[in-house]
Amino acid sequence: MTIRTPLLLCLVVMLSMSVCSVSAHQQKSGLTTVLFNPRTDNIEVMHRFYMHDAEHAVKTLFDKTADIIKSAETQAQFAEYVAQRFALYNELDQAFALDLVGFEVEGQHFWIYQETATPPNMGKISVRHDVLRDIWPEQNNLINFEGKGQVQSLEFADNVELLSVEFAPHAH
Amino acid sequence: MRRILLALCALTLLPISTLHADAIKQTKGNFEDKFRQLDEVLPTPNVYRNAAGEPGHQYWQQQVDYTIAARLIEDQRRLEATQDITYYNNSPDTLKYLWVQLDQNKFKDDSMSALTTTFGGIGNRGPGTKSMSDDEPAQISLSALRRQQFVDDTELGYTISRVVDGLGNTLSYTTVGTLMRVDLLTPLKSGDRTRFTMDFAFNIVEEDAVSARAGYEHFPDDAREGGNDIFLLAQWFPRLAAYTDYEAWTNKEFIGRGEFTLEFGNYDVSLTVPADHIVSATGVLQNPKDVLTAEQQRRLEQAKTDERTVFVVTEEEALENEKAGTSDSKTWRFTAKNVRDFAWASSRKFMWDARGYQQGGDVMPVVMAMSFFPKEGGDLWKKYSTESIIHTMDVYTRFSFDYPYPVAQSVNGPVGGMEYPMITFNGPRTELQDDGSRTYSQAEKRFLIGVVIHEVGHIYFPMIVNSDERQWTWMDEGLNSFLDGVAGREWDPTIPWGVEPRDIAGYMKSSVQVPIMTQSDSVLRLGPNAYTKPAAALNILRETILGRELFDFAFKEYAQRWMYKRPTPSDFFRTMEEASGVDLDWFWRGWFYTTDHVDISVDRVYQLRLDTEDPDIDFARERQEELDKPKSLTDERNKAEGKELWVDRFSDISDFYDQNDRFTVTNKERNSYKKFLKDLKPWERKALERAVAEDKHYYVMDFSNHGGLVMPIILEMTFTDGSTDMMRIPAEIWRRTPKAVSKLIITDKELASVTVDPRWETADVDTQNNHYPRQIIKSRIESYKSKPRSGKVYRDIMHDSTTELKTEDDDATEDEGSSDNNEG
Numbered sequence: 001m002t003i004r005t006p007l008l009l010c011l012v013v014m015l016s017m018s019v020c021s022v023s024a025h026q027q028k029s030g031l032t033t034v035l036f037n038p039r040t041d042n043i044e045v046m047h048r049f050y051m052h053d054a055e056h057a058v059k060t061l062f063d064k065t066a067d068i069i070k071s072a073e074t075q076a077q078f079a080e081y082v083a084q085r086f087a088l089y090n091e092l093d094q095a096f097a098l099d100l101v102g103f104e105v106e107g108q109h110f111w112i113y114q115e116t117a118t119p120p121n122m123g124k125i126s127v128r129h130d131v132l133r134d135i136w137p138e139q140n141n142l143i144n145f146e147g148k149g150q151v152q153s154l155e156f157a158d159n160v161e162l163l164s165v166e167f168a169p170h171a172h
Numbered sequence: 173m174r175r176i177l178l179a180l181c182a183l184t185l186l187p188i189s190t191l192h193a194d195a196i197k198q199t200k201g202n203f204e205d206k207f208r209q210l211d212e213v214l215p216t217p218n219v220y221r222n223a224a225g226e227p228g229h230q231y232w233q234q235q236v237d238y239t240i241a242a243r244l245i246e247d248q249r250r251l252e253a254t255q256d257i258t259y260y261n262n263s264p265d266t267l268k269y270l271w272v273q274l275d276q277n278k279f280k281d282d283s284m285s286a287l288t289t290t291f292g293g294i295g296n297r298g299p300g301t302k303s304m305s306d307d308e309p310a311q312i313s314l315s316a317l318r319r320q321q322f323v324d325d326t327e328l329g330y331t332i333s334r335v336v337d338g339l340g341n342t343l344s345y346t347t348v349g350t351l352m353r354v355d356l357l358t359p360l361k362s363g364d365r366t367r368f369t370m371d372f373a374f375n376i377v378e379e380d381a382v383s384a385r386a387g388y389e390h391f392p393d394d395a396r397e398g399g400n401d402i403f404l405l406a407q408w409f410p411r412l413a414a415y416t417d418y419e420a421w422t423n424k425e426f427i428g429r430g431e432f433t434l435e436f437g438n439y440d441v442s443l444t445v446p447a448d449h450i451v452s453a454t455g456v457l458q459n460p461k462d463v464l465t466a467e468q469q470r471r472l473e474q475a476k477t478d479e480r481t482v483f484v485v486t487e488e489e490a491l492e493n494e495k496a497g498t499s500d501s502k503t504w505r506f507t508a509k510n511v512r513d514f515a516w517a518s519s520r521k522f523m524w525d526a527r528g529y530q531q532g533g534d535v536m537p538v539v540m541a542m543s544f545f546p547k548e549g550g551d552l553w554k555k556y557s558t559e560s561i562i563h564t565m566d567v568y569t570r571f572s573f574d575y576p577y578p579v580a581q582s583v584n585g586p587v588g589g590m591e592y593p594m595i596t597f598n599g600p601r602t603e604l605q606d607d608g609s610r611t612y613s614q615a616e617k618r619f620l621i622g623v624v625i626h627e628v629g630h631i632y633f634p635m636i637v638n639s640d641e642r643q644w645t646w647m648d649e650g651l652n653s654f655l656d657g658v659a660g661r662e663w664d665p666t667i668p669w670g671v672e673p674r675d676i677a678g679y680m681k682s683s684v685q686v687p688i689m690t691q692s693d694s695v696l697r698l699g700p701n702a703y704t705k706p707a708a709a710l711n712i713l714r715e716t717i718l719g720r721e722l723f724d725f726a727f728k729e730y731a732q733r734w735m736y737k738r739p740t741p742s743d744f745f746r747t748m749e750e751a752s753g754v755d756l757d758w759f760w761r762g763w764f765y766t767t768d769h770v771d772i773s774v775d776r777v778y779q780l781r782l783d784t785e786d787p788d789i790d791f792a793r794e795r796q797e798e799l800d801k802p803k804s805l806t807d808e809r810n811k812a813e814g815k816e817l818w819v820d821r822f823s824d825i826s827d828f829y830d831q832n833d834r835f836t837v838t839n840k841e842r843n844s845y846k847k848f849l850k851d852l853k854p855w856e857r858k859a860l861e862r863a864v865a866e867d868k869h870y871y872v873m874d875f876s877n878h879g880g881l882v883m884p885i886i887l888e889m890t891f892t893d894g895s896t897d898m899m900r901i902p903a904e905i906w907r908r909t910p911k912a913v914s915k916l917i918i919t920d921k922e923l924a925s926v927t928v929d930p931r932w933e934t935a936d937v938d939t940q941n942n943h944y945p946r947q948i949i950k951s952r953i954e955s956y957k958s959k960p961r962s963g964k965v966y967r968d969i970m971h972d973s974t975t976e977l978k979t980e981d982d983d984a985t986e987d988e989g990s991s992d993n994n995e996g
Binding site for chain 2: 055
């Protein structure tokens with residue numbers, strides 16, 4: 001057995017803003033809805049991040065001049081980053097090919113949309129949600145799975161890497 | 173034998189304790205009383221806290237006065253101090269010992285906080301680690317290493333060198349983590365006071381390394397050799413633990429998350445710092461002549477009455493100051509009356525602006541609003557800090573009481589946002605650009621205004637309305653987030669402040685929610701749990717359930733009842749209910765004690781029609797109903813094929829029934845109707861006649877509750893003529909059937925459709941089932957795809973406005989650019 005030495009992940013910019021959270025504050029929390037949409041027969045993935053988080057994140061991720069509010073290029077770049085760090089896997093651990101549908105700003109939030117066709121007979125989905133957790137250890141991402149019975153949630157925080165949800169087979 | 177006995181005891185104890193946990197129980201069927209009164213959950217009212225949620229007629233709290241002399245040793249980043257404590261025992265009990273909080277001990281490497289921080293998991297706020305997984309080795313961030321190295325290199329926690337009573341007798345003490353028990357030589361009786369003195373010292377933590385609520389920040393790039401520091405001092409002196417009527421000594425270890433439970437008292441604090449430092453502290457400066465220049469004193473005086481902010485220390489002076497250092501020192505003396513804590517900040521980097529807030533009234537007619545910040549705060553701070561302080565007092569005072577202290581301050585340092593009496597620490601900064609200028613983003617501006625409002629708001633809750641933060645984060649953070657939302661909207665409603673009910677729906681429908689009534693250190697997802705959800709709940713209470721008049725009266729009553737006192741959750745719940753005159757037990761139960769969410773569905777609407785019993789009316793209606801039914805497909809096709817009917821071919825076979833259908837009224841029915849009317853009692857006849865004349869529309873609506881949380885049903889009815897009507901059905905409609913209810917609604921006009929909660933007031937998590945007839949509610953992706961991306965709303969004006977005006981030559985060579993952010 002080999003003991004793996006700790007790897008320095010990256011230089012984490014400490015913004016020391018974890019003391020309290022107010023609305024205009026960096027929240028360091030994302031909310032993702034995974035919706036099984038019966039009308040479109042797609043799995044729709046809708047990521048919501050705070051603009052203020054994104055504003056700081058892009059400067060760390062890309063470069064200091066990156067501007068999520070003014071620059072359409074930065075917005076596209078950030079959406080691409082989110083898409084790369086989020087994945088859904090089927091029971092055979094194959095990743096779904098999620099199309100990046102687009103992104104938009106709404107109030108204090110930045111939204112990123114992805115989708116893929118819903119496969120038949122889906123029992124279990126595994127998820128990887130590393131968005132912003134590479135730059136902020138305290139980042140936490142909550143996922144709600146909707147459109148298949150009761151809402152099921154997964155929370156990506158602390159050292160969580162891969163989580164899965166199971167769906168009851170359809171009643172006949 | 174003995175073992176058997178023990179096992180038996182355990183068995184018999186079990187059902188008893190279960191019984192105790194839930195005294196009243198539904199043991200048949202599945203009825204759940206969502207409106208069960210909270211009496212069994214709330215503590216029994218007593219002489220200290222009465223059933224109205226008021227301080228009882230024998231309410232008491234302790235008082236602790238401090239006289240402190242402290243010296244900041246700048247080059248060692250160390251604080252050495254001595255303090256005299258006078259403890260007033262106002263409780264009915266005799267105390268043999270006193271518990272003192274040693275918060276600096278949290279930073280020791282053998283503290284409960286340090287030892288229980290899990291690798292890659294919970295524990296300290298701040299620098300993180302990541303466990304090993306299948307395809308990645310374990311990871312530790314550089315900031316986690318920095319923290320570890322700082323803790324290794326620096327001796328942290330208190331050094332306590334002397335604890336003596338008023339006569340100089342040594343007192344024995346026992347340290348227990350972040351607490352110490354000081355044994356008194358003679359028990360302290362009710363009504364008596366005692367004095368003791370402590371000498372203490374500690375090394376100040378580097379805030380950026382350990383992520384605390386105070387500490388120093390180093391600026392290595394300043395012109396002065398070796399750079400400069402900003403020192404923020406809080407949880408810096410050993411503070412008496414609170415002794416209360418509901419928990420006795422509140423000696424729960426400081427692990428990091430749950431904040432503070434403190435006593436009120438008077439402070440006299442002398443702070444000796446390098447002579448070129450500017451100090452901001454809880455309280456009023458007593459010796460301005462010793463520490464300020466004549467010009468600075470004059471400016472401070474001018475600021476009291478000036479219409480706009482006055483600089484007491486200008487940017488130029490601060491810049492000049494931070495270039496050099498000094499080996500001289502000065503002592504700043506502050507006094508503060510009736511505060512529950514004392515914090516301060518010191519640096520040679522500070523500029524200082526001030527403006528008198530003309531509050532009026534008798535309590536504190538003028539309050540000095542002041543900000544202290546380095547050049548790194550820059551224009552952002554010059555423009556918005558002091559203004560935001562004043563705006564906060566303006567709004568909060570309306571909801572509570574006049575701001576009672578002489579100063580309200582905002583200090584920029586390494587702490588993102590933290591509150592103390594009369595002083596707050598706030599983090600937002602400008603950013604240095606390559607050309608040497610300093611700019612700030614829109615989000616940073618909103619952050620500054622928001623955080624100053626929030627932290628200054630905390631001077632009301634919990635610094636004056638002194639709730640127990642170690643137990644209940646929501647009591648100060650929830651109430652304060654609700655009010656900072658109110659204040660924020662009054663500053664500029666176009667800034668999204670985030671306490672709308674819709675903002676909490678995603679959290680509330682998730683399965684990771686925990687009840688708001690959870691002890692601070694155990695809460696999962698503190699932000700949505702202790703800040704946003706209670707704030708949204710109070711918003712709903714104000715705008716939807718009680719209305720502003722009742723809510724504002726009750727909320728103000730709570731604030732005034734508990735000003736300078738220590739409320740518990742039950743005092744808040746009881747006051748809000750008692751002062752508004754509305755039973756809110758169901759609301760507290762649902763929103764604060766459970767993890768239910770709101771999801772009300774309108775399942776079906778059907779129409780009823782009154783039978784008039786008059787055959788001339790009813791038979792005709794029935795005939796019409798028959799005619800309205802779809803025609804037989806066979807008859808229709810026969811006709812289309814040109815088939816001639818038998819009855820048409822031979823006229824001699826027709827008779828009476830071909831002329832009169834089965835809905836033909838005869839006198840037999842008319843006579844029977846007359847008899848029916850005659851047999852009616854006069855009031856019955858009157859009611860029937862009126863109903864027939866009015867001919868209203870009768871609808872029965874079926875609702876179901878999928879989320880579990882009972883809430884008012886807010887109905888928007890749209891009629892066939894296009895007009896609409898709102899109806900608000902109180903939550904009590906669910907009291908006997910919490911899962912489903914039906915409601916008869918009588919209207920003058922014909923109904924076309926109904927919508928539940930059309931304005932998203934209740935945090936309903938699923939709007940798909942809020943419409944009848946059902947509407948297709950598009951998912952965000954569907955509506956995103958269907959949006960005409962050229963609409964004016966979708967213009968990115970901020971970006972577009974930077975576009976340069978083109979000349980005609982440009983147009984010829986280049987197509988117009990697009991700011992469309994759609995990838996597809």
